[in-house]
Amino acid sequence: MYFLGIGGIGMSALARYFHSRGVRVCGYDRIPTSLTDSLQQEGMEIHFTEDRQLIPDDTELVVYTPAIPVNSLLFAHLAGTHIPMKKRAEIIGMIGAGLPTIAIAGTHGKTTICCMLAHIFMVANMPFEGLMGGIATNYNTNYLSIAGARWMLVEADEYDRSFLHLNPEMALITSIDADHLDIYGSENKLRDSFVEFTQNIKPQGLLLIKEGIDIPVRHQARQYTYHLQKHSDFYASEYTLKDGQFFVNMAGHIQINTFRMGLSGRHNIENAIAAAALASFAGVESKDIQHGLSSFMGVKRRFEVCFRHPETTYIDDYAHHPEELKACIEAVRELFPGKKITGIFQPHLFSRTRDLASGFANSLAMLDELILLDIYPAREEPIPGINAAWLLEQIPLSNKSMVSKEQLVRVLERKNTEILITLGAGDIDKLVSPIREMLEKKLL
Numbered sequence: 001m002y003f004l005g006i007g008g009i010g011m012s013a014l015a016r017y018f019h020s021r022g023v024r025v026c027g028y029d030r031i032p033t034s035l036t037d038s039l040q041q042e043g044m045e046i047h048f049t050e051d052r053q054l055i056p057d058d059t060e061l062v063v064y065t066p067a068i069p070v071n072s073l074l075f076a077h078l079a080g081t082h083i084p085m086k087k088r089a090e091i092i093g094m095i096g097a098g099l100p101t102i103a104i105a106g107t108h109g110k111t112t113i114c115c116m117l118a119h120i121f122m123v124a125n126m127p128f129e130g131l132m133g134g135i136a137t138n139y140n141t142n143y144l145s146i147a148g149a150r151w152m153l154v155e156a157d158e159y160d161r162s163f164l165h166l167n168p169e170m171a172l173i174t175s176i177d178a179d180h181l182d183i184y185g186s187e188n189k190l191r192d193s194f195v196e197f198t199q200n201i202k203p204q205g206l207l208l209i210k211e212g213i214d215i216p217v218r219h220q221a222r223q224y225t226y227h228l229q230k231h232s233d234f235y236a237s238e239y240t241l242k243d244g245q246f247f248v249n250m251a252g253h254i255q256i257n258t259f260r261m262g263l264s265g266r267h268n269i270e271n272a273i274a275a276a277a278l279a280s281f282a283g284v285e286s287k288d289i290q291h292g293l294s295s296f297m298g299v300k301r302r303f304e305v306c307f308r309h310p311e312t313t314y315i316d317d318y319a320h321h322p323e324e325l326k327a328c329i330e331a332v333r334e335l336f337p338g339k340k341i342t343g344i345f346q347p348h349l350f351s352r353t354r355d356l357a358s359g360f361a362n363s364l365a366m367l368d369e370l371i372l373l374d375i376y377p378a379r380e381e382p383i384p385g386i387n388a389a390w391l392l393e394q395i396p397l398s399n400k401s402m403v404s405k406e407q408l409v410r411v412l413e414r415k416n417t418e419i420l421i422t423l424g425a426g427d428i429d430k431l432v433s434p435i436r437e438m439l440e441k442k443l444l
Contacts, residue, residue, distance in 0.1 A: 002055055002083075003027035004074060005065035006046055007036045009142060010157065011088055013131040014063065016143035017095070019044055026056050028074055035135075052077045059083055063091055066160045067379055089157065092131065093165030096152045099129065102278055103166045105156035105197060106174025106210075108324050109271050112263075113174065114155050115299045116275035118144045120292030121153070124284045128153055134318075135300035151282055156197065158190070163197050169205045170281060171198065171221075172274055176213060177323050191215055208234075208277055210270075224253070226277055228270040234277040239269055244335055248272070254280045256289060262296040265303055265331030303328060306432055307439045312417050314439055316432050320348040320425035322359030329366045332419055339418040344408065344431075346373040346424030350383040353391055361394040370400040371408070376426025409434045413442065 003015050006027025012035055019025045019042060026045040029036055036046050047054040050073040062078050062085040069075065078085060096103075102117070104110045111134040118130040119138055130144040130153040156163035156171065176194050195215055201207055203220040211227035225232035228239075237251035238258075248269055250256040254276055261269060276289045298304060307314035313336065319328045325345070332341055345364060347353045353360065353375055364370050374388050388402055403411050408431060412420070422428055422435065 001025055002059040002062045002078075003064075004062060004078065005029060005068045006039065006044070007031075007033055008065050008067060008088075009035070009133050009135075010131070010155070011063070011065050012036075012039060013133070013142040014088055014091060015039060015044060016042070016141065017129065017131060017145075020143070020145065024056075026059070028054070038141075050074050061086065063088055066162075069379065087160075087162070087165075089160070089162035089165040092154055093167070095129070096154065096166055096168070099149055099152035100169035101152040101154060101166060102170045102172075102282065103154055103156035103163065103168035103197075104172045104174075104278075105158065105163055105194070106172070107158065107177045108321065108327070109174040109267065109274075110155050110172075111318075112268065112271045112299055112302050113172065113275050113278075114153060116272060116293065116296050117278055118153055119296045120275060120279045120284055120289055121146070121151070121282075123292040123295065124279070124288035126150065126282065126284055131155070132299075133157070134302060137297040137300060137304075138295070158193060158197075161193055164193070164200065166197075167200050167202060169202050170278060171201050171205070171207050172278060173198075173207070173209045173213060173215075174271075174274065175210060175323070176215065177321065206281060208274065208281075210274075211235075224277065226252075226270070226273045228266060228273065234273050236269055236273060239266075241334065250276055253277070254286060254289070256286050259290045259294050262294055263298050263303065264335055265327065266334070267327040267331065268303070301429060303331065307436050309439070309443045311443055312420060312439060314417075314420045314422075314435065316422045316429070318425055319423045320352070322356055322363040325360070325363035325423060326366065328421065328423065329363065332421060333366075336419050340368045341419045341421065342369040342371065342415070342417045343367040343421045343423055344371045344373065344403075344428070346422075346426045346428040347375040347388060347391060348425040349378055350375055350380050350386045354383060354386045357391060357394055360391060361396065364395050365397045367397065368399065370395060370397055371411070372400065372402045373405055373408070373424070373428065374402075376424065376428070378426065405431060409438050413438055 007029035104114045114132045115136040121128045127146045127148040128151040129149045132142045133155040201221040206222040211225040211230045211232040226234040234252045238249040246261040272293050279289050301318040304316045317328045319325045
């Protein structure tokens with residue numbers, strides 16, 4: 001199999017799935033990363049130049065991601081051959097057709113919940129196949145399995161309507177906030193896609209949905225709700241913050257007495273409730289769910305504490321939507337009351353910056369200091385008039401500035417930061433190690 005865009009987080013999980021089954025896996029990506037390094041160390045063959053001579057002659061199937069432009073040299077070449085080409089989502093749907101599938105959907109939270117649930121299954125020794133959209137810290141991978149799988153666990157990605165390839169036994173919807181409007185055109189069409197997703201649930205299956213999400217659900221599956229506080233089918237009857245850690249009681253259709261959460265942030269308590277509910281429906285005992293949630297160490301780039309010192313704490317987070325930024329900053333405020341919060345944000349996509357500018361302005365204004373990087377274009381061409389300077393003007397914050405990626409570490413070195421957060425889904429992750437090394441050198 002040949003993966004076009006093998007370094008993507010979803011593509012790499014699928015590559016690992018097939019590699020574990022003895023398939024020869026090869027692929028291309030634009031640049032080497034720590035993830036492609038890991039895939040190569042595991043025995044996969046990857047090249048980083050658009051040279052069609054490097055595609056193996058005996059390739060039987062090409063898997064591609066929408067992130068690869070159709071006019072790219074390799075895509076155009078492969079499209080002109082006899083080799084079958086399928087989107088990643090199609091392949092996941094084909095795999096899932098042979099196993100009862102748990103599909104985790106929503107514009108926020110799905111990666112954390114997916115990794116939480118996979119960890120609970122590992123703790124409970126529940127046979128499964130798990131394709132996650134993030135690197136689970138406990139295992140340093142985005143693919144987990146236990147032989148003799150009874151369940152397929154996947155993220156149901158709304159981008160490009162990918163999740164409509166799935167026919168799950170169980171489905172979760174965490175949120176439906178305006179996003180990917182470059183694909184959908186309007187929030188109503190995004191909602192329609194989620195409605196269509198619920199119609200794909202198997203008749204004997206079930207839908208778990210966050211209390212308060214208002215979409216017409218037209219299917220025969222059972223429906224349950226969850227929420228952090230509101231009385232619903234699954235909720236937290238009590239939670240307290242002590243010494244930077246949450247202690248939680250879960251109630252409703254599942255009873256779990258006080259346990260210590262492995263993660264910070266109220267939004268992660270709600271994620272844990274969703275994961276616990278799905279695990280319970282899958283047949284996992286409460287004691288294993290409790291153990292799993294207590295021992296879960298998180299997901300890379302999801303509220304990941306990268307440096308801790310009495311003077312400075314540095315956190316890295318993937319937040320790239322206004323609601324995600326808000327949840328992250330609120331969690332930091334709760335954990336570090338009275339501390340000055342400096343946030344470094346890299347906007348992701350010109351279209352998202354344009355469409356959600358008002359939300360970004362409001363969320364970023366919650367910081368004490370903002371350092372804004374240029375927009376990460378990903379798959380897009382620039383949009384006239386839409387740039388980081390344009391966004392910066394709209395943010396009602398006095399302590400704000402724009403800095404280039406090349407200058408950032410030097411700028412930070414001159415600052416006395418109390419709480420530092422890097423935020424964004426582009427290539428800001430490449431700055432994490434240099435920032436951490438600078439802080440270590442400066443403070444240790």
